[in-house]
Amino acid sequence: MAVSARSLQLAVFAGLLAAAPLALPNDYYINILILCCFNALIVMGLNLLMGYAGQVSLGHAAFFGLAAYTTAFVTATAGLPVWAGVPAGIAVSALVAWLIAVPTLKLQGNYLAMATLGFGIIVSIVFNEAVNITGGPSGFVGIPRLKLLGYAFTSDTAYYYLAAGVLWLATLVSRRIIDSRTGRALRAIHVSEQAAQAMGVDIARHKRFVFVLSAVYAGVAGTLYAHHLTFVAPSSFGFNFSVQLITMVVLGGMASLWGAVAGAFFLTSLPEFLRVFEEMDILIYGAMLVACMMFMPSGLVGGLGKLAAWLKRKLTANPTPGQKPGQKPGLKADSRG
């Protein structure tokens, strides 16, 4: 029975996610892993928008935050159960995205970047200033932990498996969308809107679809985040986080499903590794960002692909029996150093 490469990738991914906590010594690392899952979820949605449809968003942290604050408000302030708060949070994210999608996505390039950036900043200012709803700069406390069907996710490991499961499902959904007619339409829009339109793609509808979808991904991550930390503060949803998300998309690899996951896991856990450098960590972080983009323009996934191809060339360049003596094998690979 032939197993397709894509199913195999998904199966391996599931295996890695399941095995990851076993390799970690304590709960602190499990918490970082949970954050990695949340970020990967947002970045995956953002990658559908940026990498596949070619529409930049510099305000995605806003959708993450809107969902987190909504579920916080519904569960902690209004006292409704968590199973009501989570869908409400996701719905608010999706609704706001749906409302701003049409005027915003008419814009192009840097103007689109500015509009989404402005939207993100406005939302984060509201988080900061609407003190009687959001708790202001000091944050929103007392959000209940997640409890579904009578099962309370009290241990971090249980929460990790929930987050990882959601991430895996989102990966599956993304994979199906990318390979579908809609996915092809999105890529066509990326290459040339005019050409796509000429081929009968409804541009406005597809752009809105992928924008709302990416907001839903961010919304799911936002609600899970709120019920995990039981505390949210506006600083988590500001411009800096939006920029980090974009960086994860590009550093992982644009238009690559696994790139989104790799970028999110890499950049989320990187500060933990850099902690040994103490104060210097921010310098190294900045320098690594620059260096990665200079030397791996197509991101981690593209860079690994290149490395694999290079290794393969090196290996196959070994002298083979039929070769003339004295001929230098693999000149090309050698000259690359």
Next chain:
Amino acid sequence: MLFGAPQYLVSGLTVGATYGLTALGFTMIYNTTGIINFAQGEFVMLGGMLSVVLLKAGLPLPLAILAAVLCSALAGCLMERAVIRPVGRAAPVNLVIITIGVSILVRGVVMLIWGKDTFALPAFSGAKPLRFLEASVQPQSLWVLAITLLVLGALKLFFSRTIHGKAMLACACERKAAALMGISVERMAMFSFGMSGFLGAVGGAILTPITLTSYDVGVMLGLKGFAACILGGLGNPFGAAAGGLILGVLESFGAGFISSAYKDAFAFIVLLLLLFVKPTGLFGGPKSDRV
């Protein structure tokens, strides 16, 4: 109802002048290289911080500012040479991430050397406010406006009278044709980074006596500068300067008449509404796409 309007106008124009200078820096680099430089705000920060540091080191104020501005210009050139030129024609989004990386790096270096404190710079000529149309005007505001006008005038002359200015304009119009005419496009790119470092630093240095400075002021100033560019229409130097002033005044009126807590939001809401109505900014040309 309009009580205090002249006051808000003056303070808006003062801050707006800095936004305008930052926006001009964005425009300069965008026109010659097509890059949106997210490290632009760091040049503004460097202008202010280096002035403070050099003044503390014993230099007289005018010399300290001059040296700070020149250092920032040098930093701009260095940035182009070190990280922008080597990648050549990379995808725009990659270049944006590189400039973000540089801005994190610059911020980090300044924080490590001079700490997280807020620093002040003395006003250029006393702090006794002048009365003007029921507004009290700080002398520093006049300095800011005068220096901004001076810089704008000098830029105008530079682009219309000097061979380097014309060469830069040529790169902005059509890079390939400029290269064919014997203009070193690479050198012009480096030059544009240097000039935008210069412009940003001038803005930072003249604003610091009013708003103070610290290692992280560059982020918001950079965003405002970018917003001013877009407001005026990206690539149009006149639009950038005007956009900066408009943004500054909008913010100041929003803070004065509506709510100071939402002053930043107010400017961005107006910007968004404008973009929805006119997607290429106030003074941006009609959209032209190559199919």
